[in-house]
Amino acid sequence: MDGVIAPGFEAVGEAFAADPRGGSALTVLRDGEVVVDVREGWRDAGHTVPWDERTLVNIYSVGKPIMAAAVLLLEQRGLISLPATTATYWPSFTAPASVRDLLAHLGGLPAFPRPRTVDAWSDWDRLCADLAEAEPEWEPGTVAAEHAMTYGHLLGELVRRVDGRDPARFVAEEIAGPLGLDLGFALSDADVARCADLEFDSPDWPQRMLGEPGSVHARAVSNPPGARDLAVVNSPLWRRAAVPAINVHATSMAIARFYAAVLDGRLPALAIPQFTGTDLFIEQEVTWGLGVQIEPDGTWGQGGLGGNAGWADPERGLAVAYVTRRLGDFAAVDRIESALPA
Incomplete structure (x- = not known):
C-alpha cells in the first residue's frame, strides 16, 4: 500500500489494506481536504505495472452521477426544464418521459430495446435512435428501475441536443477540466494507455451477477453484449467508446473531488429525493435522487458493478x-465505511 493517511484515519487505511484486490485505490476528503489517498497492487493482470495516482479504471455505474450533473448544469443555465418532456429537446424521442424521469431512473427504458452486437457500443447514434423509438416498459414516472446501461445515452443525447457538444466533450470541458478531475470516457490513446485491466474475483462472477433469466436486471445488462466480458471491457473498442452509464474511467481522487464539488456547491445538488420504493433492476427498496441513491442515514452516492463506489457524507463533510x-x-466498501471516524 502506498499513499497518505491523516491522523485519525488510520483505521480507514487498515480497512483498505485488509483485503488487497491486486489493484485498487481509496480517497477520502474532509471538507475538501485530503485525509486518505492510498492505492495498492498493479494495473495489469501480470502484476508488472504498479498502480499509481494516474491509473484510470472503469468504474461502471459510479459514473452515472457525472452525467446527471451535466444535465443539471444545463438546467441551472435555463437551457433545460426538468418537468419538460424529453421530446422537447429530442424531437424524435417517443416515450412520454420527462427529463426528471430520466434523471431519477423513472423513464421506463431500463434496457436497449433492439438486439445489437458488441460493435454497437461504438455507434452512439444507433443506440440513441433505438432509445428514441422505444416503447417504455411501463408508464414513465411510476416505476423505478435503474437504467443500468441506457442512462448515459439518454442523458448524454439530451446534452448533445441542447448544447451541441457530444457528452464526452461536455464533461471534459464543463466538469472534469474546470474541477481538475482525472476522469472521462471515449478516451484518447494517451488515456487508454493509463487504464487498469479488469479481472473477476472468480470465474463464475459474470453469471452470478446476471440475475434471474428474463428479469429486468438480466435483460438490461445483456444487450448489447460485452459489458461483463473481459475481452471487451479491457479492449480499445470499449475504452474509446462513449458509454457514460458504465464506462467512465477515473481515479479515486477524481470521484472524491466530484462529490466534494457537489457538497460545496460548485456542481448542482443531486441528493434531492424523487422516488422511494422498490427498484425493479436493483430488486430492493431505494430512494432515488437526481442520479444518486439516498441512504436512510443521510449519505448519498452511487455504487458500481464489481465493488466500486463513490459517496458523500454531508454530516461529516466527507467525500469518499x-x-x-x-x-x-x-x-x-462496507469495511471502509464502517471505519470512517465519527
Missing part, C-alpha cells in the same frame, strides 16, 4: 471514493 480492477462484491 473506492475503485478497483478486481470485480467482486462490496465487502471492502
